[in-house]
Amino acid sequence: MTVTDLKLYSIPGSHPAAAVRAMLEHKGIAYRRIDLPPVVSRAVMRLRFPGNRVPAVVVDGRKVQGSRSISRELDVMQPEPPLFPADPQQRAAVEEAERWGDEEFQQLPRTISWWALKRRKGDLGTFLEDAGPGARFGMPSRIAVATSGPILRMAIRLNDSTDETVRATLAALGPALDQVDRLISDGVIGGEQPNAADFQIGASIALLRTFEDVRAMIEDRPAAGLARRLFPWYPGRVGPSFPPEWLAPLARQESAPARQTG
Numbered sequence: 001m002t003v004t005d006l007k008l009y010s011i012p013g014s015h016p017a018a019a020v021r022a023m024l025e026h027k028g029i030a031y032r033r034i035d036l037p038p039v040v041s042r043a044v045m046r047l048r049f050p051g052n053r054v055p056a057v058v059v060d061g062r063k064v065q066g067s068r069s070i071s072r073e074l075d076v077m078q079p080e081p082p083l084f085p086a087d088p089q090q091r092a093a094v095e096e097a098e099r100w101g102d103e104e105f106q107q108l109p110r111t112i113s114w115w116a117l118k119r120r121k122g123d124l125g126t127f128l129e130d131a132g133p134g135a136r137f138g139m140p141s142r143i144a145v146a147t148s149g150p151i152l153r154m155a156i157r158l159n160d161s162t163d164e165t166v167r168a169t170l171a172a173l174g175p176a177l178d179q180v181d182r183l184i185s186d187g188v189i190g191g192e193q194p195n196a197a198d199f200q201i202g203a204s205i206a207l208l209r210t211f212e213d214v215r216a217m218i219e220d221r222p223a224a225g226l227a228r229r230l231f232p233w234y235p236g237r238v239g240p241s242f243p244p245e246w247l248a249p250l251a252r253q254e255s256a257p258a259r260q261t262g
């Protein structure tokens with residue numbers, strides 16, 4: 001099928017939308033990106049699509065919403081290079097990793113993001129550097145940042161980004177990243193040819209890496225290498241945000257060398 005017109009609905013800094021961008025670019029499919037402001041995006045999306053979230057695409061007038069539906073659609077539209085392996089067993093493993101990346105892992109960076117951005121409003125503009133004009137309501141990004149208070153408060157409420165949840169989310173990050181590192185060492189993701197799970201999971205790690213203090217704790221993991229490789233262009237840079245004791249569980253246990261006994 002030849003695509004003549006593809007429109008991607010996104011939010012600046014949205015990780016599943018970034019996953020779709022990277023998949024489109026990997027396949028060499030040309031597209032136009034429409035960036036919407038967060039929260040407000042729900043109403044705009046609901047007018048055009050069945051659901052209220054990004055990412056969504058319109059391909060020659062057809063609507064597809066959700067990063068996992070879109071990855072499948074892209075493989076039908078343009079089979080090469082494939083986003084899913086041909087071998088049924090390998091495909092099942094990639095599909096399961098992609099599902100985990102979407103349904104479980106994706107929310108972790110989202111929850112901590114809003115909490116941090118409320119405290120580092122000045123850094124919000126770094127996510128807009130890569131946005132289309134729609135993300136700014138036609139106003140300079142410094143005005144979008146200055147008027148972001150209500151959006152941030154609403155996003156915090158919608159994502160339950162309370163102190164308690166954010167602390168628990170940071171504690172859950174280490175085990176989740178261990179899971180990503182396992183998927184890489186098992187060869188499900190991290191191969192030479194990236195698949196749909198690489199893009200889905202890599203985008204969440206790319207968002208985590210925008211938080212300087214989180215990045216410092218995870219940068220030596222294979223998971224971080226995946227994000228550096230697939231998302232070198234990911235926007236956003238947020239200064240230290242989280243209390244050090246909340247980040248402490250992210251410290252990796254160095255495997256102590258076996259003690260000589262006897």
Ligand SMILES: N[C@@H](CCC(=O)N[C@@H](CS)C(=O)NCC(=O)O)C(=O)O
Nearest residue numbers: 014015016038039053054055066067
């Ligand atoms: N799990 C969905 C993503 C759904 C989602 O929560 N998207 C966010 C952006 S990362 C959104 O639309 N947020 C708008 C809002 O919560 O107001 C997918 O992978 O397609």
